[in-house]
Amino acid sequence: MSRPASLSAAAAAGVAALVAALLLLQPEDVGQGASVSMAETESLPKLREDFRMQNKSVFILGASGETGRVLLKEILEQGLFSKVTLIGRRKLTLDEEAYKNVNQEVVDFEKLDDYASAFQGHDVGFCCLGTTRKKAGAEGFVRVDRDYVLKSAELAKSGGCKHFNLLSSKGADKSSNFLYLQVKGEVEARVEELKFDRYSIFRPGVLLCDRQESRPGEWLVRKFFGSLPESWASGHSVPVITVVRAMLNNAVRPSDKKKELLDNKAIHDLGKADDSLKP
Numbered sequence: 001m002s003r004p005a006s007l008s009a010a011a012a013a014g015v016a017a018l019v020a021a022l023l024l025l026q027p028e029d030v031g032q033g034a035s036v037s038m039a040e041t042e043s044l045p046k047l048r049e050d051f052r053m054q055n056k057s058v059f060i061l062g063a064s065g066e067t068g069r070v071l072l073k074e075i076l077e078q079g080l081f082s083k084v085t086l087i088g089r090r091k092l093t094l095d096e097e098a099y100k101n102v103n104q105e106v107v108d109f110e111k112l113d114d115y116a117s118a119f120q121g122h123d124v125g126f127c128c129l130g131t132t133r134k135k136a137g138a139e140g141f142v143r144v145d146r147d148y149v150l151k152s153a154e155l156a157k158s159g160g161c162k163h164f165n166l167l168s169s170k171g172a173d174k175s176s177n178f179l180y181l182q183v184k185g186e187v188e189a190r191v192e193e194l195k196f197d198r199y200s201i202f203r204p205g206v207l208l209c210d211r212q213e214s215r216p217g218e219w220l221v222r223k224f225f226g227s228l229p230e231s232w233a234s235g236h237s238v239p240v241i242t243v244v245r246a247m248l249n250n251a252v253r254p255s256d257k258k259k260e261l262l263d264n265k266a267i268h269d270l271g272k273a274d275d276s277l278k279p
């Protein structure tokens with residue numbers, strides 16, 4: 001008896017996602033020192049204030065996605081930038097008052113050179129773009145996660161961006177045999193060649209969020225991590241809000257390093273730094 005196609009597809013997605021999860025269970029990437037000292041934590045409010053005074057502008061790629069939209073919300077709540085621009089393939093409906101000053105640039109990612117002006121004049125850029133092999137096929141995945149990201153970074157650099165932030169993935173490795181990890185590693189390396197004044201790479205494990213889009217495989221992986229002891233699960237997964245706070249806490253602290261690599265542990269530590277200030 002043949003199984004319904006949807007069931008087979010869900011099972012295949014589940015297996016693929018579990019394989020991906022197992023890949024993520026490898027030892028932590030060699031990233032930047034994770035610990036955040038109490039002095040650093042206590043200095044965060046002042047760093048934010050100093051940062052605000054600089055009236056910087058920012059762009060976000062992928063602001064309609066799970067991480068990008070939390071990042072946008074947090075940027076507005078913290079009031080860190082004087083100008084916020086979203087660069088995406090479609091205009092987002094942002095009705096709430098808090099979003100009234102957000103600029104939107106709608107671009108065709110297949111002809112990005114025609115939209116170079118969208119990338120001009122931003123001090124800081126965050127890239128949360130990405131798709132999945134299931135959604136876009138292998139070629140489509142490479143097109144988005146490597147080509148669109150790289151071209152956007154090139155245009156941002158030419159447009160004057162000083163600090164580029166790339167949301168990558170735990171296990172990213174340009175010599176990996178697994179397409180996902182290989183592409184993530186390759187794009188990390190190729191963006192580095194652009195020589196931004198500051199380049200920050202974030203390598204989270206499985207992102208924990210209430211995804212609006214149905215992804216049964218990812219749901220299964222989340223259940224899998226949910227069944228593990230908390231200390232173990234947090235080594236391989238991270239809530240989206242923690243990633244976003246780590247990105248912003250990192251952005252406001254001055255750095256003389258050209259490249260920073262924040263692994264899952266560093267993301268947890270920096271993203272939750274403010275929690276220790278709460279009574």
Ligand SMILES: NC(=O)c1ccc[n+]([C@@H]2O[C@H](COP(=O)([O-])OP(=O)(O)OC[C@H]3O[C@@H](n4cnc5c(N)ncnc54)[C@H](OP(=O)(O)O)[C@@H]3O)[C@@H](O)[C@H]2O)c1
Nearest residue numbers: 062063064065066067089128129130131168169205206207
């Ligand atoms: N999910 C995880 O557990 C996990 C773990 C580690 C790392 N990551 C990485 O983290 C990044 C963000 O993940 P996420 O889950 O927040 O992403 P997401 O929710 O899937 O959002 C992806 C964003 O990319 C845009 N995008 C996708 N395909 C596009 C295309 N063909 N052309 C233009 N824009 C396109 C989407 O725009 P539309 O809304 O217009 O589609 C959306 O804004 C990705 O690079 C992902 O690989 C994810």
